Amino acid sequence: MAQVRRSSLQKRMRGVLRTAFGMLPPAVRFPVLRYMIDCDPAPDARLELKIAETKEELEACFRLLHDAYVGSGFMKPHPSGMRITQYHALPTTTTLCAKYEGRVVGTMSMIREGVFGFPLQAIFDLDPLRSEGGKIAEISALAVHPDFRKTGGWILFPLMKFMYQYCTKYFDTRHLVIAVNPDKIQLYEALLFFRRMQQKTIEGYDFANGAPAVVASLDLRKAPHIFREAYKGRSLRKNLYKYFVELKLPNIRLPQRRYHTTNDPVMTPELLDYFFNQQSDLFASLEDRKKSLLWSIYTMAEYRPVLPLLELDPVGPVHVRQHQRFSLRCPGVVTFPTPSGPRPFILNVIEVSLSGFQAECKLDVEVGQEGEALIELGENEKTTLKVSAVRKMESEGGVFVGFKLAEPDRVWRECVAALEVGHTSYDLMI
Numbered sequence: 001m002a003q004v005r006r007s008s009l010q011k012r013m014r015g016v017l018r019t020a021f022g023m024l025p026p027a028v029r030f031p032v033l034r035y036m037i038d039c040d041p042a043p044d045a046r047l048e049l050k051i052a053e054t055k056e057e058l059e060a061c062f063r064l065l066h067d068a069y070v071g072s073g074f075m076k077p078h079p080s081g082m083r084i085t086q087y088h089a090l091p092t093t094t095t096l097c098a099k100y101e102g103r104v105v106g107t108m109s110m111i112r113e114g115v116f117g118f119p120l121q122a123i124f125d126l127d128p129l130r131s132e133g134g135k136i137a138e139i140s141a142l143a144v145h146p147d148f149r150k151t152g153g154w155i156l157f158p159l160m161k162f163m164y165q166y167c168t169k170y171f172d173t174r175h176l177v178i179a180v181n182p183d184k185i186q187l188y189e190a191l192l193f194f195r196r197m198q199q200k201t202i203e204g205y206d207f208a209n210g211a212p213a214v215v216a217s218l219d220l221r222k223a224p225h226i227f228r229e230a231y232k233g234r235s236l237r238k239n240l241y242k243y244f245v246e247l248k249l250p251n252i253r254l255p256q257r258r259y260h261t262t263n264d265p266v267m268t269p270e271l272l273d274y275f276f277n278q279q280s281d282l283f284a285s286l287e288d289r290k291k292s293l294l295w296s297i298y299t300m301a302e303y304r305p306v307l308p309l310l311e312l313d314p315v316g317p318v319h320v321r322q323h324q325r326f327s328l329r330c331p332g333v334v335t336f337p338t339p340s341g342p343r344p345f346i347l348n349v350i351e352v353s354l355s356g357f358q359a360e361c362k363l364d365v366e367v368g369q370e371g372e373a374l375i376e377l378g379e380n381e382k383t384t385l386k387v388s389a390v391r392k393m394e395s396e397g398g399v400f401v402g403f404k405l406a407e408p409d410r411v412w413r414e415c416v417a418a419l420e421v422g423h424t425s426y427d428l429m430i
Contacts, residue, residue: 030190034230037191037238039157043251044100047155049162050253052097052107053266055274060104061097061141062088062275068143072181074208080279083141085207086286089276090114091265091297091423094171095141098159105148106155108163109141110171112263115293119207120179124197124215133398134174134221135262137167157243160192162252164244168220170255172262172329172350176220179205179213191240193226194218259378259415260330265424272298273306283308298423325353326419332359332375334387334403347401349375354416356390356404365389365401373403383411 052058062082069075069083087093092114098106111118118126118138129136148155167173178188182201188194194216205213227241236242255264276283283306286294291308298307330349335342347359357375370388377383386406393400405412 026186026189029186033186033190034240035238037240038152039161039237039240039243040154041236041243041247043154043158043249045251046101047158047251048099048253049158049249049251050097050099051255051264051266052095052104053264055271057097057099057104058088058095058266058271058275061095061107061143064104064107064145065141065143069208072211074181074211076209078280082275082279084275084280084282085119085141086116086282086290087111087114087119087140089267089272089282089294090116091263091267094166094264096159096162096166098144098155098162100148100155105145106159107141107143108139108159110163110167110173111138111140112136112171112173115297116290118177120177120205120213120215122207123179123202123205123213126177129175129177129197129217132175132219135172136175136177137171137173138177138179139163140178158249158251161244161247161249164220164223165252165254170257170262170264172327174220176218177215178217179207179215181208182212182214185214185216188216188218192218193223193230257378259381259418260328260376261419262327262329268424269302269306272303277306300421300423303423324420325351325358326416328352328377330375330377332373334359334365334371334373336365336369336371347373347375350400352377352412352416352419354408354413356387356402358400358402360398361401362399364399365392367392377411377415381411381415383409383415385409385412 052061059082062084066075066078066081066083070077075083088095088109090111092112093109094112095107095109097104113136118136119140120126120138126136142159144155144159167176176194177197178194179202180188185194185196189196195218197215197217202213202215204210224241224245227244231239231241236247257264272283283291283294286308288310291310294307328349328351330352332347332349333344334347335344337343345361345363345365347361349357349359351358367389370386373385373387375383375385385408387403388406389401390404391402393402408416
């Protein structure tokens with residue numbers, strides 16, 4: 001009995017200390033939290049970080065997330081024992097998992113803007129962030145197994161490093177956004193330098209069962225400089241700049257891609273049917289508009305039997321592009337003839353179609369110019385094309401130029417054809 005009383009007293013004391021610490025100003029509290037960082041630069045080889053892609057991995061992630069959310073009051077228990085959202089059905093969502101000795105012990109999802117938007121759009125206007133340019137991804141569905149929550153970030157830090165590396169190198173993301181419980185926001189503010197997008201706490205966030213939420217963002221273009229200055233002179237175990245930006249963890253299994261695509265979709269017809277029809281009624285409960293959007297994404301015949309049927313006929317005409325566009329991130333150069341000789345312009349191709357592409361360019365390309373473009377569609381997939389600049393748009397995020405192809409070559413046609421029929425990363429590797 002005395003031991004029980006001591007344990008209860010210790011818990012109350014820890015609660016009092018946490019409350020007192022939380023009342024300190026951020027200028028005092030945040031440096032203390034950064035000092036407490038302990039990120040292992042050489043994790044146990046039995047720890048593996050990868051994209052969740054199999055039925056077993058995805059189910060383990062969704063079960064881990066379900067238990068964490070139910071335990072925190074962020075959702076009511078579901079008969080499936082899993083937390084599955086409509087966003088997990090989209091090819092623009094990637095779920096990461098941390099596995100220890102083959103068992104999923106941590107998970108996190110990145111939701112890049114797709115046909116359903118973002119979860120936090122229901123409570124916050126992201127237009128000011130969009131005006132800065134660059135793609136946005138919402139970090140969501142973070143959970144660590146209870147057995148590993150008291151190990152000093154042994155799972156959390158590698159998982160966050162994987163997220164940072166994936167978003168900066170593979171996911172074509174500039175801005176990360178989060179909507180988290182007020183009790184958790186200081187982790188993101190103190191260690192990762194997320195900035196609140198408004199100071200007021202949102203009292204009812206439906207995506208988390210009506211729990212309060214704080215919205216914050218991080219500009220990944222600025223993050224390396226911020227991290228470098230904040231962690232200057234720290235040892236490797238306490239230096240998140242070196243840990244996130246410089247260190248290479250062999251535990252991370254990066255995606256293999258034939259082309260420089262920006263997504264790693266994994267949902268086969270079988271997986272969609274299992275998670276969204278059998279284990280949940282998510283597809284059946286979608287409004288007709290979202291059902292139509294799913295049909296516009298999953299156009300292959302194999303997907304038709306598992307997609308939700310529309311209750312009503314579509315209202316009004318639906319505009320369809322003559323050539324479908326696909327998101328990539330490809331290096332390239334376009335060379336225009338000038339009286340003084342050929343002039344090259346470095347390009348960053350961000351979108352392709354059968355008839356052309358869109359690219360970022362730091363130099364002043366004039367609309368109407370004709371030239372020759374060399375583009376690396378993949379590490380072993382290069383193409384040279386005759387092109388003309390047909391439009392230009394300037395924004396705070398940069399200068400974007402649209403190019404029209406005189407005639408797509410075999411490499412370009414094969415790439416676009418693969419993107420048209422391949423709905424998973426595995427499809428594109430074939």
